[in-house]
Amino acid sequence: MPESSRDIILRRIRESLRQPTLAKPAPDFTAPLHPRATGDLAVAFAESFVRVGGQLYFCESEEHFYDQLFAYKKEKALEHLYVWEPELKKILHAGGLVFNQDETKFVAHADAGLTTCEALIARTGSLLVSAATSSGRRLSVYPDQHLVLARTSQVVADIGDALRNLELKYGPEHLPSMISLTTGPSRTADIEKTLVLGAHGPRSLVLFLLDDETTPSAA
Numbered sequence: 001m002p003e004s005s006r007d008i009i010l011r012r013i014r015e016s017l018r019q020p021t022l023a024k025p026a027p028d029f030t031a032p033l034h035p036r037a038t039g040d041l042a043v044a045f046a047e048s049f050v051r052v053g054g055q056l057y058f059c060e061s062e063e064h065f066y067d068q069l070f071a072y073k074k075e076k077a078l079e080h081l082y083v084w085e086p087e088l089k090k091i092l093h094a095g096g097l098v099f100n101q102d103e104t105k106f107v108a109h110a111d112a113g114l115t116t117c118e119a120l121i122a123r124t125g126s127l128l129v130s131a132a133t134s135s136g137r138r139l140s141v142y143p144d145q146h147l148v149l150a151r152t153s154q155v156v157a158d159i160g161d162a163l164r165n166l167e168l169k170y171g172p173e174h175l176p177s178m179i180s181l182t183t184g185p186s187r188t189a190d191i192e193k194t195l196v197l198g199a200h201g202p203r204s205l206v207l208f209l210l211d212d213e214t215t216p217s218a219a
Helices: 005-018 041-051 062-076 086-094 159-170
Strands: 055-059 081-083 112-115 119-121 126-130 145-151 179-182 204-210
Touching: 041 055, 041 119, 041 204, 055 062, 062 086, 062 145, 062 204, 081 086, 086 112, 119 159, 126 159, 159 179
Parallel strands: 055 204, 081 112, 112 145, 145 204
Antiparallel strands: 119 126, 126 179
């Protein structure tokens, strides 16, 4: 009498149960989750940054940065660009650029804010910002447009590298009170799956990336 479908299934189950169970290898929790980035980290960062919606302006020198920022301000009709960090004020003064250097009428007129950042992360295209600079917590989140001046030497492979550098810079006992990853402009799709930019932060994230591997920094 031929086996029924039920008998065949049960036989296969019994045979599989007789097979020895191989032990699964123990996971290596020290291994990185993602493969290490290879090649030019600055190029990898630029590709990731643009992919998540950032606007990138590559600057070959500080003079080139002056030209790029002046053209951007004119294109976007930015009347109020707030800059609070002393090193940035020095750079913009040298370039003859107009900006708001204190908090006068900041809440009413904050079209854009220009800040520095702690690191640029190649894998995710993120900017690591902190409250340790004179820009504080507000200048990177309150204005409609967040402008950043950073250098190619600040690019690291992954988030862990950026955090380790931050700990080396400030010490484990004196880390900034706010550390934040900014990945593209502020966005949400919580309401009926409709993408909205600027829902809880800047509508635009603009990076002026200064090549300091061939040009010395004046900051």
